[in-house]
Amino acid sequence: MPDLFSAHHRHAPLPSPRLSDGAGGRGRSLRPDWPLDLLTPAAMARADAASSVPVARLMAAAGRAVARAAMARFRPCRTLVLVGPGNNGGDGLVAARLLEGAGWPVAVSFMAAPPAAGPAAEAAARWRGPVLPFRPEEAARAGLVIDALLGGAPSRPLAAGALEVLRAAGGPVLAVDVPSGLDGTTGQPLGEAVPAALTVTFARLKPGHLLLPGRLLCGELHLADIGLPEEAIAEALEGEGERSFRNAPGLWHLPPEDPAGHKYRRGHVVVAGGAMSGAARLAAGAARRAGAGLVTLAALSAEAAAAFRAGEPGAIVADPPAEALLGDARRGTWVLGPGLPPDDAARDLLAGAVRAGRSVVADAGALGAFAGAPEGLRGAAIITPHAGEFARLFGEVGPDRLAAARRAACQTGAVTVLKGPDTVIAAPDGRAAVNHNAPPSLATAGTGDVLAGITGAMLAGGMPPFEAACAAVWLQGEAAPRGAGVLAEDVMEGIPGALSRADRAR
Ligand SMILES: NC(=O)C1=CN([C@@H]2O[C@H](COP(=O)(O)OP(=O)(O)OC[C@H]3O[C@@H](n4cnc5c(N)ncnc54)[C@H](O)[C@@H]3O)[C@@H](O)[C@H]2O)[C@@H](O)CC1
Numbered sequence: 001m002p003d004l005f006s007a008h009h010r011h012a013p014l015p016s017p018r019l020s021d022g023a024g025g026r027g028r029s030l031r032p033d034w035p036l037d038l039l040t041p042a043a044m045a046r047a048d049a050a051s052s053v054p055v056a057r058l059m060a061a062a063g064r065a066v067a068r069a070a071m072a073r074f075r076p077c078r079t080l081v082l083v084g085p086g087n088n089g090g091d092g093l094v095a096a097r098l099l100e101g102a103g104w105p106v107a108v109s110f111m112a113a114p115p116a117a118g119p120a121a122e123a124a125a126r127w128r129g130p131v132l133p134f135r136p137e138e139a140a141r142a143g144l145v146i147d148a149l150l151g152g153a154p155s156r157p158l159a160a161g162a163l164e165v166l167r168a169a170g171g172p173v174l175a176v177d178v179p180s181g182l183d184g185t186t187g188q189p190l191g192e193a194v195p196a197a198l199t200v201t202f203a204r205l206k207p208g209h210l211l212l213p214g215r216l217l218c219g220e221l222h223l224a225d226i227g228l229p230e231e232a233i234a235e236a237l238e239g240e241g242e243r244s245f246r247n248a249p250g251l252w253h254l255p256p257e258d259p260a261g262h263k264y265r266r267g268h269v270v271v272a273g274g275a276m277s278g279a280a281r282l283a284a285g286a287a288r289r290a291g292a293g294l295v296t297l298a299a300l301s302a303e304a305a306a307a308f309r310a311g312e313p314g315a316i317v318a319d320p321p322a323e324a325l326l327g328d329a330r331r332g333t334w335v336l337g338p339g340l341p342p343d344d345a346a347r348d349l350l351a352g353a354v355r356a357g358r359s360v361v362a363d364a365g366a367l368g369a370f371a372g373a374p375e376g377l378r379g380a381a382i383i384t385p386h387a388g389e390f391a392r393l394f395g396e397v398g399p400d401r402l403a404a405a406r407r408a409a410c411q412t413g414a415v416t417v418l419k420g421p422d423t424v425i426a427a428p429d430g431r432a433a434v435n436h437n438a439p440p441s442l443a444t445a446g447t448g449d450v451l452a453g454i455t456g457a458m459l460a461g462g463m464p465p466f467e468a469a470c471a472a473v474w475l476q477g478e479a480a481p482r483g484a485g486v487l488a489e490d491v492m493e494g495i496p497g498a499l500s501r502a503d504r505a506r
C-alpha cells in the first residue's frame with residue numbers, strides 16, 4: 001500500500017511533535033478571565049440555534065481555533081484528522097484544510113462515511129487532501145492525531161474499533177471540543193474515551209471539562225472564542241433552570257474590609273466537639289484563620305473541655321452542655337460534625353440550633369446522625385458530605401455529580417457541598433458550581449474539618465450560603481500546599497495566603 005501521506009507531501013515525514021512552549025505543565029490551570037458559566041451541550045445547541053451567525057461560520061471559526069492551537073502547541077508533523085458524522089467532524093475538516101495550507105502533512109480518515117449533511121458535508125466536499133482508511137495502523141504512523149469524531153453529547157458509546165484507532169495514536173491526541181465518547185454534561189465517558197493531550201473547546205467550558213474523569217481525559221484545556229454572540233448564549237441560558245458555573249473568585253466576593261476599622265469577615269462561630277477533640281480543634285483553627293471574629297469550642301464532655309483548653313488557646317472554650325449557648329444570638333453560626341459522634345446528641349444539637357435560628361454547617365458526625373433520614377437536616381444552611389456520607393443520606397451519587405448534589409439540595413433545602421477531587425456545590429434554587437483548584441494533596445485526614453471551619457467563617461462573615469460554600473471550597477483548594485506529605489494543619493496555615501489571593505482576584 002503506498003504511503004498516501006508521503007505521496008501527497010513530498011517533504012514528509014517530519015519529526016514527532018512536542019509541546020512548543022511547555023504549556024502542558026503550567027497550562028493545566030484555567031485562565032482566570034474565562035467566563036464562569038458552564039454550558040451543557042444541549043444549552044450550547046440552543047445557543048447555536050438562537051445565534052444570528054450561521055453554523056457554517058461558527059464551524060469555520062472553530063476549525064481555525066483547532067488549527068491555531070495545533071500550530072501553537074506542536075511542531076509540524078504528520079497529522080491525521082479522525083472525522084465523525086456530525087459537526088465535530090466538520091470542525092476537524094476545517095482544521096485539516098488550514099493545517100495543510102500552513103504546510104503541514106495532513107490526512108483525514110472518516111469513522112464511517114464522510115458527514116452527509118449541513119456545513120460538515122460542505123467541509124468534507126472541500127477536502128482535497130489524502131483520505132486514509134480508518135485503521136489503527138494509520139493512527140500509529142501519525143505524529144499528531146486530531147480527534148474530531150464526536151462532540152459532547154454522544155448518543156451511544158464509541159465503537160470498539162474507533163477506540164482502538166485512537167489508542168494507536170503515534171503521538172499526542174488533540175481533541176476537538178471533548179475527547180470523543182465523553183459526556184460533556186457529566187464528565188463521564190459513555191463507555192470509554194481516550195485521553196487527549198490538549199482539548200480545544202468553544203465559547204464556554206462544559207461541566208464535563210471540569211468534572212472527573214473528564215478533566216483528566218481532556219488534558220490541557222483551551223477555550224476559543226468562535227464569535228457566538230453573547231445574546232445567543234444568554235437566550236440559551238434563559239431556558240436553563242439549573243445554571244452551572246466553575247468555582248472561582250467572581251462567582252462570589254469576600255466581604256469587603258470595614259472602612260470603620262472593624263476587623264473584616266467577623267462573626268462568631270461555634271464548633272461543638274466531643275471525644276475526637278482534634279477534629280473540632282482543626283475546624284475551630286480554620287475558622288479563626290479564615291477571619292471569624294470569635295470562635296467558641298463548645299465541649300460535649302469535661303474531657304473534651306480539658307483537651308480544648310490545652311490545645312486551642314485562641315478560642316473560647318465553653319463547658320458542657322453545649323445547648324446552653326444556643327440562646328446567645330451573637331453566636332450565630334454553628335459548625336456541627338467535626339469531632340461529633342453520629343448519635344442522638346448530634347441530632348438534638350442540630351435540631352436545637354435550627355430551632356434557635358442559627359446558621360448551621362453540618363458535616364461528618366452531624367451527617368452520619370441522619371443516615372437514611374436526610375429530611376432531619378432541613379433548616380441547615382450548608383451540608384458537606386463526601387461520597388460515602390452522601391450515599392448513606394441520599395443513595396449513591398451515581399455518574400452525574402451535579403444532578404446528585406442538586407437533588408440533595410432540593411431534598412434538604414440546604415446548600416450541598418458534595419466533596420471530592422471535583423467538589424460540586426449546589427443550591428436549592430438550581431445553581432451549582434464545579435470546583436477545580438484542589439490539588440491531590442488535599443486527600444488527607446482532617447482536611448474536611450478544615451473545610452467545615454472555613455465554611456463557618458464565611459457564613460459568619462455574612463455571605464449567603466451558596467457563596468459562602470463556594471468561597472470556602474475554593475479557599476481550601478488554594479490553601480493546600482502542592483506535593484506529598486501535606487497535613488491538614490498545613491492547609492490551615494495556607495488560609496491567610498489564600499484569602500489575600502481571593503482579595504487580589506476581586
Ligand atoms: N457553539 C459551538 O460550540 C459549536 C460547535 N460546533 C461543533 O459541533 C459539535 C457538535 O455537533 P453535532 O451536534 O453534530 O454532534 P456530533 O459531531 O457529535 O455528531 C452527532 C452525530 O453523531 C452520531 N453519533 C452519536 N454517537 C455516536 C457514536 N457513538 N458512534 C457513531 N455516531 C454517533 C449521532 O447519531 C449524530 O448523527 C461540537 O462538538 C463542536 O465540535 C461547531 O461546528 C459550531 C459551533
Ligand SMILES: [K+]
Pocket residue numbers: 088147148149150151175176177178179180
Ligand atoms: K471530539
